[in-house]
Amino acid sequence: MTSTVSDLIAALDAAYPRELAESWDAVGLVCGDPGEEVERVLVCVDPVRDTVDEALELGAGLIVAHHPLLLRGVHGVGADTTKGGLVHRMIRAGVALFCAHTNADSADPGVSDALAHALGLTVQRPLAPHPDGNGRTGLGRIGELPSTEPFGDVVERAARALPGTRPGVLGAG
CATH class of the missing domain: 3.40.1390.30 (NIF3 (NGG1p interacting factor 3)-like)
Incomplete structure (x- = not known):
């Protein structure tokens, strides 16, 4: 078709x-x-x-x-x-x-949800909710890891989950 x-x-x-x-x-x-x-x-x-x-x-x-x-x-x-x-x-x-x-970032589901899923996060809500008020759409996602991890492990998790880039996944903080 x-x-x-x-x-x-x-x-x-x-x-x-x-x-x-x-x-x-x-x-x-x-x-x-x-x-x-x-x-x-x-x-x-x-x-x-x-x-x-x-x-x-x-x-x-x-x-x-x-x-x-x-x-x-x-x-x-x-x-x-x-x-x-x-x-x-x-x-x-x-x-x-x-x-x-x-x-596409703000949609439910959208790019932000796909990224959260790739990182193994359980989505709680958008970081910046869309003014439409439904609580599911908006930029970014706040999510929970399956368990507590050191920051370096979270950065490594992201590097494994995402396509390779130069200079790779970097973490700061």
């Missing part, structure tokens, strides 16, 4: 309502034709050259990115700029880009 960009956006909006996004955030469809059919979707953290390359190699019709490509005011998307070049490549290839950032 083939879906359209619009169908997929409706599903993403249902899971990560845009009203949960912070006022400064840029979420939603960045480029692409809502009526275009999509057979493959690439999900990534950042819409950068490597992820666009991967989407094109896989024949993805939609990239769903966590971090926005165009967060600050944009006055142009010239193909001779880094971000503009990505927009032009995606449009020429018929690849849509959709970003779900702080709305």
